Structures are given as structure tokens and as C-alpha cells.
Amino acid sequence: MKKMWLILTALVGMLTVASCQRTTGDVSSSDTEAVLQNILQRKSVRSYRSDMPVEKEKVENLLRAGMAAPSGKDKRPWEFIVVDERELLDSLAAHLPYAKMLTSAPMAIVVCGDETKSDYWYLDCSAAAENMLLAAEAQGLGAVWTATYPYRERMEVVSRFLHTPSQIKSLCVIPVGYPMGGQEPKDKWDESRIHYNKWK
Structure with a gap:
């Protein structure tokens, strides 16, 4: 612990x-x-044990991690919707093209931003989402980023099913659960992408 x-x-x-x-x-x-x-x-997990709900304490850890993200001018435009009702998860899965894994996930966190607080809400919310993905890995959970922003039709799906106010825009839906297993992290190290002092 x-x-x-x-x-x-x-x-x-x-x-x-x-x-x-x-x-x-x-x-x-x-x-x-x-x-x-x-x-x-950290890895993108797309299959979950539906018989194992995520403990409330771990959910709070994810949210705390998200809210600890950096934020331009400390505006903190993020809002988080925890979804654990089976009907809602299945509805989102049916209408979001890259979030079908919600049918097996016991829960999801929808990362949203208040566009009235920051023109760059999606940047701050991206940092929050990454913090939550890392916190999920640290707690033995699986998670994956499924984008809604900048796709208007996907954002409208979230708004319709979760009844978000007009100024609240969804960035992504993060399914969360205990992984079924078999996923391995990718080695993304690429020295050719590194430049020191000048582009060479």
C-alpha cells in the first residue's frame, strides 16, 4: 500500500x-x-473483468490524480462524470464507435471541460486524463482513452446521454476496470525523435 x-x-x-x-x-x-x-x-486496456467492480477508494484516487494536473493560469476547467450504471455504459458503447469495450467495463470516467473557464480547456483536461491513466496503472486497474473531442457527433452522444450543460464539452471517455489480462506495454522509445538545442 x-x-x-x-x-x-x-x-x-x-x-x-x-x-x-x-x-x-x-x-x-x-x-x-x-x-x-x-x-x-502503462498500457491501453480494452477488456475487463465485469465481475469485479472498482472500489470507491480507487475511483477517488483516479479523480484526485486528475485534479492534480497542471492547468493554464490555474483555471482548472475540468469536470468529471463517473458512470457506473450498466444501461448508460451500454448506451455509450452502442453510439461511440471506439468505445465498444464499455460493454464489459464496470465503470467509466468522462473527462469534460467548461469552455467558459478556458479557451484551452482541452489541453488542461488532457493532462488530467493522462494523470488518471497513470493512476489506474499504479492501482492495478486497466483503462483506455477513447476520444470524443474534437468529433462533434461523439461529443453530442455524451451530451445527450449524460445531460451535460451546453458549456460542458467532453474530451474523452475512459473505461476503467480490472483487466482480463494479456495486454503488454509498447516500447515507444525512438531516439530519432530527440533533438538537442537545435533541430539537426
Whole structure:
């Protein structure tokens, strides 16, 4: 449990004197390695154990991780809709072309932004969504980003079924659950994409 919390707090930018009650210089190499491994092990999970609901505590951890994301001018335009009603999950699956896995997921988190708070809500909300994906991995959960933004028809599906106000725009639907297994992380390291000081 202690290791999981170290991973979560570091992932959401809270591994500081205030959050961990220790100085940055005291961060052990094993803590650093655990955090980096969690990032590298993150994978897109598309099949879930429908017999295993996600515990309330873990759901809250995901939401806390999301809300710890960086935000331009600290506007925090994000809003999160936790969906765990089977009928709603199935309806979203039926109408969102790349979210069919919602039929087996016990829940989902819909990441939305309030466009009246920021013109760049989708950037802040993207950071929040990534934090939640990493927090899911750290807790032994599976998750996957299924985009609604910038596709108007997908955003309208979310709005119709979840009754969102007009200023609330959905970025993505994140199915969450315990993975069926078999998924492996991809090695995306590509040294050719790295440039130092100048484009060469």
C-alpha cells in the first residue's frame, strides 16, 4: 500500500516536502524507479473483468490524480462524470464507435471541460486524463482513452446521454476496470525523435 501511494503522489506532481513530508533530496532511487516503471508499463486496456467492480477508494484516487494536473493560469476547467450504471455504459458503447469495450467495463470516467473557464480547456483536461491513466496503472486497474473531442457527433452522444450543460464539452471517455489480462506495454522509445538545442 505504501509503495502504491508513493507512485500515485509522484505521478501527480505531489512528491514534495508538503505531500510526502520529506525533502526532494531524500527521494530514494527505488521510489524513482517505481514511478518511471509505472509510466513505462502503462498500457491501453480494452477488456475487463465485469465481475469485479472498482472500489470507491480507487475511483477517488483516479479523480484526485486528475485534479492534480497542471492547468493554464490555474483555471482548472475540468469536470468529471463517473458512470457506473450498466444501461448508460451500454448506451455509450452502442453510439461511440471506439468505445465498444464499455460493454464489459464496470465503470467509466468522462473527462469534460467548461469552455467558459478556458479557451484551452482541452489541453488542461488532457493532462488530467493522462494523470488518471497513470493512476489506474499504479492501482492495478486497466483503462483506455477513447476520444470524443474534437468529433462533434461523439461529443453530442455524451451530451445527450449524460445531460451535460451546453458549456460542458467532453474530451474523452475512459473505461476503467480490472483487466482480463494479456495486454503488454509498447516500447515507444525512438531516439530519432530527440533533438538537442537545435533541430539537426
